Amino acid sequence: MNQQHKSETVYEVKGLNLWYGDDQALKDINLKIGKNEVTAIIGPSGCGKSTFIKTLNRMIENIPIVRTSGEILYHGDNIFDKTVRVEELRTKVGMVFQKPNPFPKSIFENVVYGPKIHGIKDKALLMEIAETSLKSAALWDEVKDRLNDNAYGLSGGQQQRLCIARALAVQPDVILMDEPTSALDPIATAKIEELIDTLKEEYTIAIVTHSMQQAGRISDKTAFFLMGELIEFDRTEVLFSNPRDKRTEDYITGRFG
Amino acid sequence: MENEKSLQIRNVIQNNIKQRGHRADRLMPVVFLMLASISIFTTAGIVLILVTDSIHFFSDVPIKDFFSTRLAPLNAKNPEFGILPLINGTLFTSLIAMAVAIPVGLTAAIFLSEFASEKIRRVVKPIMEVLAGIPTIVYGFFAYSFVTPILMTLIPNLGAKNVISPGIVMGIMIIPMVASLSEDAMSSVPKAMREGAYGLGSTKLEVTLKVVIPAAISGILASFVLAISRAIGETMIVAIASGSSKNFTFDLTQSMQTMTGYIVEFTSGDAASGTTGYYSLYAVGLLLFLFTMLMNLVAQYVSRKFREEY
Numbered sequence: 308m309n310q311q312h313k314s315e316t317v318y319e320v321k322g323l324n325l326w327y328g329d330d331q332a333l334k335d336i337n338l339k340i341g342k343n344e345v346t347a348i349i350g351p352s353g354c355g356k357s358t359f360i361k362t363l364n365r366m367i368e369n370i371p372i373v374r375t376s377g378e379i380l381y382h383g384d385n386i387f388d389k390t391v392r393v394e395e396l397r398t399k400v401g402m403v404f405q406k407p408n409p410f411p412k413s414i415f416e417n418v419v420y421g422p423k424i425h426g427i428k429d430k431a432l433l434m435e436i437a438e439t440s441l442k443s444a445a446l447w448d449e450v451k452d453r454l455n456d457n458a459y460g461l462s463g464g465q466q467q468r469l470c471i472a473r474a475l476a477v478q479p480d481v482i483l484m485d486e487p488t489s490a491l492d493p494i495a496t497a498k499i500e501e502l503i504d505t506l507k508e509e510y511t512i513a514i515v516t517h518s519m520q521q522a523g524r525i526s527d528k529t530a531f532f533l534m535g536e537l538i539e540f541d542r543t544e545v546l547f548s549n550p551r552d553k554r555t556e557d558y559i560t561g562r563f564g
Numbered sequence: 565m566e567n568e569k570s571l572q573i574r575n576v577i578q579n580n581i582k583q584r585g586h587r588a589d590r591l592m593p594v595v596f597l598m599l600a601s602i603s604i605f606t607t608a609g610i611v612l613i614l615v616t617d618s619i620h621f622f623s624d625v626p627i628k629d630f631f632s633t634r635l636a637p638l639n640a641k642n643p644e645f646g647i648l649p650l651i652n653g654t655l656f657t658s659l660i661a662m663a664v665a666i667p668v669g670l671t672a673a674i675f676l677s678e679f680a681s682e683k684i685r686r687v688v689k690p691i692m693e694v695l696a697g698i699p700t701i702v703y704g705f706f707a708y709s710f711v712t713p714i715l716m717t718l719i720p721n722l723g724a725k726n727v728i729s730p731g732i733v734m735g736i737m738i739i740p741m742v743a744s745l746s747e748d749a750m751s752s753v754p755k756a757m758r759e760g761a762y763g764l765g766s767t768k769l770e771v772t773l774k775v776v777i778p779a780a781i782s783g784i785l786a787s788f789v790l791a792i793s794r795a796i797g798e799t800m801i802v803a804i805a806s807g808s809s810k811n812f813t814f815d816l817t818q819s820m821q822t823m824t825g826y827i828v829e830f831t832s833g834d835a836a837s838g839t840t841g842y843y844s845l846y847a848v849g850l851l852l853f854l855f856t857m858l859m860n861l862v863a864q865y866v867s868r869k870f871r872e873e874y
Contacts, residue, residue, distance in 0.1 A: 364763065366759065366762060366763060369759070369762065371681065371682075393765075394765040394766065394767055395765065396765075397762065397763055397764065397765040398764070398765035401763065401764070402759075402763035404756060404759060404760065404763070406756055408754070408756035408757050408759065408760040409760070410757060410760065410761070410775055410778075410779070411757075411778070411779050412778070420761070420764060420774070421764040421765065424764070424765075424766055424770050424774060425765065470760065473760070473764065474763070474764070477764055477765065
């Protein structure tokens, strides 16, 4: 594989179709996600944006009736290839969910869950992983004195940053975020957005959001989905200031959605 | 709507709400309370009778003799009421039952909750629950006339009445209870939590063993304890298949009588009202009641203590 190519494009989606049973939820999606970019995915409810992001780490296949066609190249390799182990893909492509979903364990155990199941046993190393991951998720200062407390004692925003730390602990390359702030208050939301801004220096991020303001604030590129189709994909400032498609314009100006 | 019409509707509503009596609202809670207290009064009555008649018993038989190994209630000259042989019988049949029910029930629960497809679950769960609906006398007969003969070919010294066979069959009877309660506990673990684990590259087995079971452990342990309590109280299977030997022994291939079996034997004819033997039933009953109550308390404690908050 070409090293140059590798450093530029992380994901290349080619002619992706997806069905839930007989209902087609994604129709011929084509887009590229570049390294260290934040790509926002926007669109009204039911447009397929969550489905799309969950396809990038094949989480969508946990729903038994899902079928796909087309290709998603991750660093040039098709993730649907029979030789790909989804578990391996998901250690490289982490995910943060709509509602914070820590495990009912201590803060420390939450962060080191991933490294532990993937065979890291050394206590000192796990502690180091926990510290760096929590620092990267801007949570360390708030929890360093109570790492053994149950994660459910944290506030919603802290829980979500814990989930980000948990994803970072397995040293991924990409972080997928599925409306990570939809259950949070504005202050917690601002903290997560700030965090995304620093994380993009090291990681490639794709984020689904229902808030166009959020997409505008944090993303480099924005993809607009409507009824399973990718209507427009461009640099964020271009898409918002000068949309080419009438439907994009109608959506971002609030005429529907 | 026209203004006049909405005004009319409002008047009707306002009138009705003023006129409507609140008698039902005051009366019904009392009715509910009365019906609910039936079970409480019944329990209280049972405990009262157990305790008062046990006091009769203990005025004839000192506690020291009650907790001894010599049991010969029908000996006309010198009846003895040591309960330890009965406790032994109860303990061993229950232990064997749990050795069967816990591993089988838990694996069944894991399979149903985490691995079975919706279709399989819909077929298997009701079938399994049918097991729970079979009358225990049928299980007892099954143990005595089917399982014991089979075991006899495997274990040469096995008596026609023994502890192993009813223990195993009792375990089979309890499987649905363990499986069903554990499955409930596991399937109530939120889907989001599983997704979090999958998202970190966990396999299905890792999600099950490291996330779902720890999160459901309080419910799972509680199901074990309730199953033990069920085994201790089970009567017909042991009465039929483990016999009525009152010897104090640790030989599982031989007959042992359980506490429940003892009560069955005596209430079916031999105890004349007012005799010490008659009162001994209440003492055994009281002890049995204390055992199962203790187990239920343990179940409650366990489910609170091990609950992982989420």
